[in-house]
Amino acid sequence: MSARITGRTRLAGIIGWPVEQSLSPVMHNAAYQAMDLDWAYVPLPVADETDLIRVVGAIRVLPFVGFNVTMPYKQVMLELCDEAAMLATMAGAVNTVHCVDGRLIGYNTDGRGLVDSLAAEVGYEPQGTTVVIVGAGGAAGSALVSLVLGKAERVVLLNRTRENAETLAGRIRPHARETVIDVATLGEDSAEEVREADLVINATPLGMGPTDQSPVPAEWLGAGQIVADMIYRAQPTPLVRAARSAGAKAVDGLGMLVAQGAIAMEIWGDEECGRAPRDVMRQAAEDAISARADAERGEDS
Numbered sequence: 432m433s434a435r436i437t438g439r440t441r442l443a444g445i446i447g448w449p450v451e452q453s454l455s456p457v458m459h460n461a462a463y464q465a466m467d468l469d470w471a472y473v474p475l476p477v478a479d480e481t482d483l484i485r486v487v488g489a490i491r492v493l494p495f496v497g498f499n500v501t502m503p504y505k506q507v508m509l510e511l512c513d514e515a516a517m518l519a520t521m522a523g524a525v526n527t528v529h530c531v532d533g534r535l536i537g538y539n540t541d542g543r544g545l546v547d548s549l550a551a552e553v554g555y556e557p558q559g560t561t562v563v564i565v566g567a568g569g570a571a572g573s574a575l576v577s578l579v580l581g582k583a584e585r586v587v588l589l590n591r592t593r594e595n596a597e598t599l600a601g602r603i604r605p606h607a608r609e610t611v612i613d614v615a616t617l618g619e620d621s622a623e624e625v626r627e628a629d630l631v632i633n634a635t636p637l638g639m640g641p642t643d644q645s646p647v648p649a650e651w652l653g654a655g656q657i658v659a660d661m662i663y664r665a666q667p668t669p670l671v672r673a674a675r676s677a678g679a680k681a682v683d684g685l686g687m688l689v690a691q692g693a694i695a696m697e698i699w700g701d702e703e704c705g706r707a708p709r710d711v712m713r714q715a716a717e718d719a720i721s722a723r724a725d726a727e728r729g730e731d732s
Contacts, residue, residue, distance in 0.1 A: 437469060441494050443699065444473040446486065446508075447501035451476070454663075454685075454716045455499055458692055461715035465708050468700070470496060480507060487511050487535065495530045497699040499692070502636065505569035512537035521576045521606055523599070524569025527695040538698055541570060542577030544691030545632070545659065551690075553680050555630060555657050557581030563625050564588050565617060565646045566634035567595040570661050574632055575603055579610045586610060587624050589617040617646075625651040631674075633660045638668035645669035654678030663688055665724040685720075689713045 445455045451474065459472035475498070477483045483504055490498065500508045505524035509515055512525060515537040519525045525537035549555040557578050564571050564578075567590040578586050590596040596614040604612050615621045625631055625647050637646045639662055647670065652658060658674035663684040667675070674681035693707035700707075 436471060439469055441468075441470045441496045442473065443470060443496050443498055444475045445499040445501060446475045446477050446483065446504060448476055448478055448503065450474040450501065453501065454688060454719050455692060457719045458689065458712045458716045459696065462693075462696060462708050462712050465711045466704065468704070477504070480504070483507065484511070490530065491533045491535065497527065497529045497695065499695055500526050500528065509537055511535065518542070518573075518576055521603060522569065522572035523602060524572055526569075526573070526691065527698060529698050538695070539569075539573045539576070540691040540694040540698070541661075541687065542573035542575070543694060544687045544689075545574055545661065546577045546581055547690040547694075548686030549630075549657065549659060549682070552682050552686050553657055557583040557630075559584050560629040561585045561627060562587070562630045562632065563628040564632045564634050566590060567592070567599045568634065571632075571634035572599055572603070574634055574661070575599065575612070576606075579603060579607050579612075582608075583610050585613065587613045587615055587628070589615050589621050589624065591617050622648075622651045626653065628656065630657045630659065631679075632658075633662065633668075633670050636662070638662045638670055639664065643669055645673040647673070649673035649677045652677040652679050656680070658682075659687075660684055661687060663720075665720050665727070685713070685716060689716060 445453050456472050456474055463470045477486050505526050508525040513534045519537045519539040522539045527538040527540045529536040560583050562583050588596040593616045600612045600614050633646050637643050652674050656679040658679045658681040660668045660670045661684040662668050671681040671683050689712045693709050696707040
C-alpha cells in the first residue's frame with residue numbers, strides 16, 4: 432500500500448463474497464509500492480446483489496481507478512457496466528472494471544491471464560491443441576474465449592449440467608472461427624475426452640474446500656498432458672495432486688491470478704502505469720500464502 436494515504440490517493444479493490452482470503456490486496460499493493468503509484472487496493476466484501484448495486488453506485492463517485500470482481504458476481508457485473516469489452520461479452524462475465532469519469536467499463540482478464548501463465552510456466556500455446564474445460568460458468572467462458580482466440584483446434588466443455596454448457600458453447604460458437612466447440616456431461620462416459628486432451632482445465636470451485644475431491648479422477652490423466660486448476664491455495668489442490676501422481680504437468684491458479692491482476696493494473700493505469708511488475712506481484716502472493724500456512728500450522732499445534 433502507499434506509504435502515506437493522501438488526498439490524491441486513488442483507490443482500487445476487489446468485490447466478492449467472501450474476500451477475506453483473497454491475495455489480490457497484498458499483490459496489488461506490493462506492485463503499487465514498487466511502481467511508486469499513489470494508489471491503494473482494498474477488499475470490498477459484498478454479501479448480496481442488492482448491496483452490490485449500492486456499492487457499485489458509490490464507486491462511480493469515489494476516486495476509484497477500477498476494481499476486480501470475484502465470485503459470485505462476475506456474471507451479474509456484466510449487466511451493471513455501462514460498456515463491456517468484446518471478450519467480456521463473449522465470456523459472459525466481468526472480472527475487471529475500469530472507472531472512467533463515472534462510467535464503468537467491463538473487461539475479462541481471466542482467460543488471457545490463464546493463457547499467459549501457462550505459456551510462462553509450462554510453455555503451452557493453444558494453437559492446434561485439444562482442450563477439456565470442466566465447468567460452464569464465467570471462469571469457463573473466459574478460458575474458452577482465450578482458447579478460441581489462440582486457435583485451439585477443439586475445446587470440450589464438461590459440465591454436470593449439460594444445458595449450462597450448451598448455453599456457453601452456443602454463445603461462443605459464432606465467434607469460434609477454426610475452433611470446434613463440443614459439449615459433454617461430466618461423468619464416467621467423459622473419461623476418454625479427458626485422456627485425449629492436451630490440456631485439462633478446472634474452471635469450477637471444486638478444490639477450494641478442505642474435503643473436496645478432484646473434479647476428474649487421476650486415472651483419467653496421464654504423462655504428456657498439461658493440467659491447469661484455476662484455483663489456488665497453500666497446499667496443492669486435489670486436481671493438481673491427481674495430475675502430478677499421473678505424471679502430468681500441473682499448475683494451480685496462482686500464475687493466472689498474478690497475470691490477470693497485472694493486466695487489470697495496465698488497463699486502469701494506461702500510460703501512467705506501464706507494465707505491471709509481475710515478479711513483485713508473484714513474490715508478494717507467495718509470501719502471503721506461506722505466512723497463512725505457517726499461521727494454520729501454529730493453530731493446529
